[in-house]
Amino acid sequence: MATNPHPLHILFFPHLAHGHLIPMIDMARLFARQPGVKSTIVTTQLNASPFFQTVENERKSGFQIDIHVIKFPYQEAGLPEGYENISSNYSQQMGTNFVKALGFLRQPLERVVEECRPDCLVADQSFPWATHVADNLGIPRLAFPPTSNFAVCVFHSLYRYEPQKYVASDYEPFEVPGIPDKITMNRLQHPDELRDRLDEETKKFMDEALESDVKCYGVVMNSFKELEHGYVEHYRQVMGRKTWNIGPLSLCNNNRKDKLQRGNEASIDANQCLTWLDSKEPNSVLYVCFGTSCWFSAAQLNEIANGLEASGQDFIWVVREVNVGKEEEWLPDGFEERVKGKGLVIRGWAPQVLILEHEAVGGFMSHLGWNSTLEGITYGVPMIAWPLSNEQFYNEKLVTEVLRVGVAVGVEEWCDWMEEHKFLVRKERIITAVTELMDGEEAEERRRRAGVLKEKANRAVEEGGSSYSDLKDLLDGLRLSSSRKQLYIV
Numbered sequence: 001m002a003t004n005p006h007p008l009h010i011l012f013f014p015h016l017a018h019g020h021l022i023p024m025i026d027m028a029r030l031f032a033r034q035p036g037v038k039s040t041i042v043t044t045q046l047n048a049s050p051f052f053q054t055v056e057n058e059r060k061s062g063f064q065i066d067i068h069v070i071k072f073p074y075q076e077a078g079l080p081e082g083y084e085n086i087s088s089n090y091s092q093q094m095g096t097n098f099v100k101a102l103g104f105l106r107q108p109l110e111r112v113v114e115e116c117r118p119d120c121l122v123a124d125q126s127f128p129w130a131t132h133v134a135d136n137l138g139i140p141r142l143a144f145p146p147t148s149n150f151a152v153c154v155f156h157s158l159y160r161y162e163p164q165k166y167v168a169s170d171y172e173p174f175e176v177p178g179i180p181d182k183i184t185m186n187r188l189q190h191p192d193e194l195r196d197r198l199d200e201e202t203k204k205f206m207d208e209a210l211e212s213d214v215k216c217y218g219v220v221m222n223s224f225k226e227l228e229h230g231y232v233e234h235y236r237q238v239m240g241r242k243t244w245n246i247g248p249l250s251l252c253n254n255n256r257k258d259k260l261q262r263g264n265e266a267s268i269d270a271n272q273c274l275t276w277l278d279s280k281e282p283n284s285v286l287y288v289c290f291g292t293s294c295w296f297s298a299a300q301l302n303e304i305a306n307g308l309e310a311s312g313q314d315f316i317w318v319v320r321e322v323n324v325g326k327e328e329e330w331l332p333d334g335f336e337e338r339v340k341g342k343g344l345v346i347r348g349w350a351p352q353v354l355i356l357e358h359e360a361v362g363g364f365m366s367h368l369g370w371n372s373t374l375e376g377i378t379y380g381v382p383m384i385a386w387p388l389s390n391e392q393f394y395n396e397k398l399v400t401e402v403l404r405v406g407v408a409v410g411v412e413e414w415c416d417w418m419e420e421h422k423f424l425v426r427k428e429r430i431i432t433a434v435t436e437l438m439d440g441e442e443a444e445e446r447r448r449r450a451g452v453l454k455e456k457a458n459r460a461v462e463e464g465g466s467s468y469s470d471l472k473d474l475l476d477g478l479r480l481s482s483s484r485k486q487l488y489i490v
Contacts, residue, residue, distance in 0.1 A: 006036065006479040006482060007036045007037075007038070008036060008037045008038070008119045008120065008475065008478055008479060008482060009037075009038045009040065009116065009117075009118045009119050010028075010031055010037065010038070010039055010040070010118055010119060010120045010121075010122060010478075011040050011042055011112070011113065011116060011118040011120070011121045011122065012024050012025075012027065012028040012031075012039060012040065012041045012042065012122045012123075013042045013043075013109055013121065013122065013123040013124065013127065013130060014041070014043060014047075014124050014144075015086075015102075015124035015126040015127070015146075016043070016044065016047050016084060016085050016086055016102070017085060017086040017087060017292075017293065018085065018087050018264070018291075018292040018293075019146060019291065019292060019293070019369050019370075019371050020124050020126070020146050021043070021047060021051075022262065022371060023144075023146050023222045023247075023249045023250075023371055024041070024122070024124065024144060024146070025041060025051050025054065025055075026249035026250060026252050026253070026262075027122070027144070027220070027222070027246070027249055028040075028041050028065060028122075029054070029055075029058055029063070029065060029252050030246070030249060030252045030471070031471075031475075032058060032063040032064055032065040033058075033063055033252070034471070034475060036479075037064070037475065038064035038065070038066075039064065039065045039066070040065070040066050040067070040068050040116060040118065041055070041065075041066070041067045041068065042067075042068045042070060042109060042112050043067065043069070043070070044069065044070060044071070044072040044084045045069050045071075045072070045084070046072070046082065046084040046085065047084055047085055048067045048069050050264045050265070051067065052067065053261055054258070054261050054262070055067055057257065057258070057261075068112055068116070070105070070108040070109070070112065071108065072084045072101065073101050073104035073105070074101075076101070076104050077097045077098070077100045077101035077104060078097045078100075079094060079097050079098065079101060083098065086098060086293065087292045087293050102126065102127070103129075105127075106127075106129055106133065109123075109130070109133055110133050110136075113133060113134070113137050113139070114137065117137075118139060119139060119140075119478060119481075119482040120134075120139055120140050120141070120142060120217070120478050120482075121133065121134045121139060121140070121141045121142070122141075122142045122144055122220065123141060123142070123143065123144065124143075124144050124145075124146070125143045125144060125145040125146075125209060125213070128205070128208040128209040128211070128212035129208075129212070130143075130212070130216075131143075131212040131215050131216045134216070134217075135215075140216070140217030140218075140478065140481055141216040141217055142216065142217055142218055142219065142220045142474075143212065143213050143216050143218075143219045143220070144219070144220050144221075144222075145219065145221070146222060146370055146371065147370040147390075147391050147395075148221075148223055148228060148231070148370055148373070148374075148391075148394070148395060148398060149221060149223055149228045149231035149232050149234070149235050149243075149245070150228050150231045150394060150395070150397075150398040150402065151370070151391040151394040151395055151398070152231075152235060153179050153231050153234050153235055153239070154176055154179060154183065154391075154394045154397070155194075155391065155394065156210075156239060157176050157177055157178050157179055158176065158190065158194050159194065159206070159210075161177045161178065163175065163176065163177055164185075164187050164190060164194060167186070167187065169187075170186060170187040170188045171186055171187075171188065172186060172187075173185065173186050174186070178238070179231070179234060180230035180231065180234055181230070181401070181402055183397050183401065183402075185393070185397070188412055188413040188414060189387075189393040189412075189413070189414055190393070190414055191389070191390075191414055193206060213241065214240070214241070217242070217481075218241070218242035218243060218244065218474075219235075219241050219242065219243045219244075220243070220244050220246060220474070221243055221244065221245045221246070221247065222246070222247040222248065222249045222370070222371075222374060223245045223247045223248075223374065224245050224247050224248065224456070224457060224460035224461075224465075224466055224467045225245055225460070225466040225467075225470075226453075226456040226457075226459075226460060226466060227377065227403075227453065227456065227457070228398065228402070232245055244470040244471065244473065244474040245466065245467060245470050246467045246470050246471045246474070247374060247460075247461075247467055248374050248375070248377075248378040248457050248460075248461065248467075250262075250353055250371075250374065250375050250378055251378060251457070251458065251461050253353060256270075256354070259351060259353040259354045259357075260351050260354060262351070262352075262353060264349045265349065266348075266349055266350060266351045267346055267347055267348030267349045267350065268346045268348075268350065268351075270351055270354060273316075273344070273346075273350075273351065273354070273355065274354065274358065276316075276344055277316075277355070277358045277360040277361070278360070280314055280360035281360065282359045282360060282362070283359070283360070283361070283362030283363075283438075283447065284313075284314050284360055284362055285313075285314045285315060285316060285358075285360045285361045285362060285363075286308075286311075286313050286314065286315040286316075286361075286362070286363040286364070286365060286384075286434060286437070286438060287315070287316050287318075287352075287355055287356060287361050287363065287364045287365070287381070288304070288308065288315055288316065288317040288318065288364075288365040289317075289318040289350060289352060289364075289365075289366060289372065290318075290320070290366065290367040290386065290388070291320075291366075291367050291369045291371075291372060292320065294320065294367055294388050297424075298329040298330035299330075299424060300424055300425065301319065301330035301331070302330050302331070302332060303424065303425060303426055303427045303430065304317070304425075304427075304430060305317075305330070305331060305332050305335050306332060306427040307426075307427035307428075307429075307430025307431050307434070308339070308343060308430070308434070309332075309335065309338065309339055309343070310427060310431050311430070311431045311434040311435065312342075313342075313434050313438055314342050314343070314360075315339075315342070315343050315344070316343075316344045316346065316350070316355060316361075317343065317344070317345050317346070318346045318348075318349075318350040318352075319345060319346070319347050319348075320348075352372070352375060353375060353379075356375055356376060356378075356379040356381050357379045361379075361381055362381070362382070362438060362447065363381065363382055363383070363384065363434070363437045363438050364376045364381045364382070364383045364384070365383070365384040365386060365409075365433075365434075366383050366384070366385070366386065367386055367387060367388045367392055368383070368385050368386070368387050368392045368395040368396055368399065369390070369392060369395075370391070370395060373395050373398075373399060376450075377403070377405065377450070377453050377454070377457060378454060378457045378458075379454060380447075380450045380451045380453065380454030381450060382405050382406055382407075382437055382443070382446045382447055382450045383399055383405065383406035383407075383437075384406065384407055384408075384409055384433045384434065384437050385399055385400055385406050385407065385408045385409060386409045386411055386425070387411055387414075388411070388414075388415060389414055389415055393414060396408060403449070403453065404446065404449055405446055405449050405450045405453065406437075406446070407433055407436045407437050407446075408433070409425055409429060409430065409433045410425060410429050410433070411423055411425060
């Protein structure tokens, strides 16, 4: 006779940035769809608002999921009201104050945990103190780094062995030690904390984050074993972390409404966008989007526009609202009129998953944030790698050298995500990269490899697949932990 599984209530605490919120909301929905699991998402009002309808749709489908809103500490951190997300338009000082504000979220989270008494806390890796919050209340904490196993392994290798300190210049290549593949990089492709410029405050935070990862119950990853098998095992066996790979999380969006509402309201009518794509041949359109936190100069946007036009390639180009400003400053005169029928410019938010899954899309020019990278892989779309900051130069190596489903545009230097990017990619290099990705025998082989990964991604989340099995194993372990705790209390 079948028995009902031990009920679980799991709290999800995402970092206040779109690239972290979106996958964790998807994760909360995925967990809530499992028998006997209730999900509660803890975040602030402005960060919750784009997801209220998505969560309500899940509830109408019979799943136990909710959002618990906490107050954002504007006054304590010296921030103006309305500034609740890292993707907001801000100055360097506001960025510093925003990081300070994140620390003030500890007490509100503690109060929610005490009130809800969940069986587990899933908290973004950006909150190392979340492990202490969970420990103090006797529940397991799962860390969520919204990136690849590959990027985590590369970062830990560089942080531990510091090969970048033993080269003569920023341009001299060095090999990343102790990982499954031979990967060479130079100092310019890393953040300041790995360029021998680590201040005491940053080092303290990094050490706390690493210690928190070791001490917590485990790490949950938005990836799947077949994509980066050697690095899944390296993370577990060599680095000694208990991990579960349950992605691609974007595949929990299994109907058009989910895909359209994911993350924010689209700035373009979906029917208009899809009708435009329907008029194109398969694999003929290049999708260009650099995420929610990039800062391009008017000069760089102008080079992109000129490069796309001169390439002759059909394209959809998403330009972040903060970059739009006065269009005469970045958009070449008569650009949209000249590319009419061949190019579609979306100002603001695009329904990315709907676009990437369309058969007309044959390439993706991306900053290689992990969400975008994994979405490109999930829908079988080869990529042009244009890394900007964070771990994106590591993802570039994964896409272009390990998986071989992308080409590099040639960006040479990591830049703080709070700054306008200084390195200018000229239109000639853009034209070369677009042609290399979209045309020729090598492009077809790259597209074939991307198609294989797409099939593996979809199989991973199906019943019996690797991600399906990892999720089941994780929930079984949490149920056992919870039932033992209740038995002990009784």
